[in-house]
Amino acid sequence: MINISVMVSGGGSNLQAIMDAVADGRIADGRIALVLSSRDGVYALSRAQRAGLKTVVISKEEYKDADKKADAILAALSKAETGLVITAGYMSVIHEKVCAAYAGRMINIHPALLPKFGGLGYYGLRVHRAVLEAGEAETGATVHYVDTEGIDTGEIIMQRTVPVFADDTPETLQKRVLEEVEHDLIVEATALVVRELAAAGPGDEAAKRIARSDSDEAFERGGENGNPVE
Numbered sequence: 001m002i003n004i005s006v007m008v009s010g011g012g013s014n015l016q017a018i019m020d021a022v023a024d025g026r027i028a029d030g031r032i033a034l035v036l037s038s039r040d041g042v043y044a045l046s047r048a049q050r051a052g053l054k055t056v057v058i059s060k061e062e063y064k065d066a067d068k069k070a071d072a073i074l075a076a077l078s079k080a081e082t083g084l085v086i087t088a089g090y091m092s093v094i095h096e097k098v099c100a101a102y103a104g105r106m107i108n109i110h111p112a113l114l115p116k117f118g119g120l121g122y123y124g125l126r127v128h129r130a131v132l133e134a135g136e137a138e139t140g141a142t143v144h145y146v147d148t149e150g151i152d153t154g155e156i157i158m159q160r161t162v163p164v165f166a167d168d169t170p171e172t173l174q175k176r177v178l179e180e181v182e183h184d185l186i187v188e189a190t191a192l193v194v195r196e197l198a199a200a201g202p203g204d205e206a207a208k209r210i211a212r213s214d215s216d217e218a219f220e221r222g223g224e225n226g227n228p229v230e
């Protein structure tokens with residue numbers, strides 16, 4: 001059984017999709033061990049508490065120092081014996097050492113077809129505004145691994161598309177992406193990754209350690225800024 005920690009910042013509709021899929025068995029071999037929010041008082045926390053899930057708030061107001069904030073996140077993930085981290089609408093910077101510690105075990109959902117419309121500054125409605133400004137005929141969502149190389153640069157796991165219509169606004173596009181593809185995509189990608197992690201089993205611990213020490217080196221090479229995810 002893989003312990004999943006979900007990192008959130010807002011409404012938590014993707015969290016809800018994951019919770020529903022764990023409850024009805026579409027995500028087999030996984031359970032939600034922790035919901036970690038970058039903000040207090042958000043609806044994602046109410047959803048989690050209502051379902052009796054463990055929650056923690058680690059905010060930048062409380063942790064002004066990015067390094068200490070990363071340590072607090074790592075401690076919370078470790079206490080929950082996290083096997084997979086999902087950033088689902090997590091609107092904060094993730095320190096590189098957190099990404100390194102969970103290399104291959106951390107996935108993010110981004111509301112566009114990466115590698116287009118990803119990276120620094122592409123979050124929230126800005127993503128959808130950029131899609132409209134570029135005159136794209138379609139957009140969609142991407143689930144990808146979070147790596148230590150850059151922002152939204154990790155290996156793509158799954159993508160799904162929706163059409164862009166002539167009268168779309170950033171708001172209508174955001175709603176279409178979220179409701180028509182994101183929720184199904186995060187469930188399917190999570191089910192796949194959980195299945196793979198569960199199948200890897202304890203025998204693969206050595207491989208996991210190698211992956212982790214590789215990313216420690218990448219972290220040391222890579223500077224201090226960490227990866228914002230969206």
Ligand code: GRF
Binds near residue numbers: 044089090110178230
């Ligand atoms: C979604 O578009 C997600 O991709 C983005 O934030 C939006 C809201 O997500 N990162 P949620 O309702 O909080 O899951």
